[in-house]
Amino acid sequence: MKIRFPLLTFASIFGVIAFTWPLYFSSQSIPGISQSFLNPTSAKWFALVIAAAAIALVAIEINRGLLDSKSVALLGVLTALVAALRLIGAGAIGVEPIWFLIILTARVFGTRFGFSLGALSLGLSALLTGGIGPWLPFQMIAAAWIGAGAxxxxxRFRGKSELTALVLYAIFAAAFFGVAMDLQLWPWVAGSDSQLSFIPGGEVSANLHRFLVFHFATAMAWDIPRAIFTSALIIVTAKPVLGSLRRANLKLNPISRAMAQTVAS
Structure with a gap:
């Protein structure tokens, strides 16, 4: 039976809207909405409400029982471990060891588990590091997407092909996280009267151009070290970590264990 992810899909849709509204939301999009609603201060709260709703949907997905008790327990342990890893890189540009573990775990346990791990671990790490703020829901959603993508x-990839795919994905994930975080931050930090400023109600092409210039002018010092550090950790740790996680998965999943024993015999 094919597994469906309706709530996670809705969460992702809300997340996409929360991240990308500056690119396409204009005063002509919805008749009757005044231009004042589209100023950065008002729209910021609109985006935050949508992002918070997306995180709530992740919690509902867990409560519905689509993750069993053993999986939830393992999710809790890994969430705590990822959150602790974030303390290592706190304050260091691009030194973010959390991503390698999120990616490797999601590789073994799948999309839904990776989505939940990404969101919950970023939330817990914010509590540990004091990083709670309006940026937190966006970080949680971006991390959830990275986990889901892994x-x-x-x-079918195994051995060198699997390692290559994981390294390439780590580079993509590092760049994606930088773009996503800049996209939610850009309307508020670029001012209102510069060549990089967000234009409320402006054309998509104009705002996209301004955002890309802003991103590449400010983010490379974070994105490149993040990609290098995450890729290096995956190269060094992928074999032992994947092996340990796969053994844990066999213990949690009787069907997978029976299949493995059949193949071995």
Whole structure:
């Protein structure tokens, strides 16, 4: 039976809107909405409400029982471990060891588990590091997407091909996180009268151009070290970590264990 992710899909849709509204939301999009609603201060709260709703949907997905008790327990342990890893890189540009573990875990346990791990671990780490703020829901959603994406990597890859795919995905994930965080931050930090400023109600092409210039002018010092550090950790740790996680997965999943024993015999 094919597994469906309706709530996670809705959460992702809300997240996409929360991140990308500056690119396409204009005063002509919805008749009757005044231009004052589209100023950065008002729209910021609109985006935050949507992001918070997306995180709430993740919690509902867990409560519905789509993750069993053993999986939830393992999710809790890994969430705490990822949150603790974030303390190592706190304050260091691009030194973010959390991503390698999120990616490797999602590779073994799949999309739904990776989505939940990404969101919950960023939330817990914010409590540990004092990083709670309006940026937190966006960080949680971006991390959830990175975890979900790792779970979608083809299962047929093994050995060198698997390692290559994981390294390439780590580079993509590092760049994606930088773009996503800049996209939610850009309307508020670029001012209102510069060449990089967000234009409320402006054309998509104009705002996209301004955002890309802003991103590449400010983010490379974070994105490149993040990509290098995450890739290096995956190269060094992928074999032992994936092996340990796969053994844990066999213990949690009787069907997978029976299949493994059949193949071995």
């Amino acid at each position: 779970g979608l990597l083809p299962k």
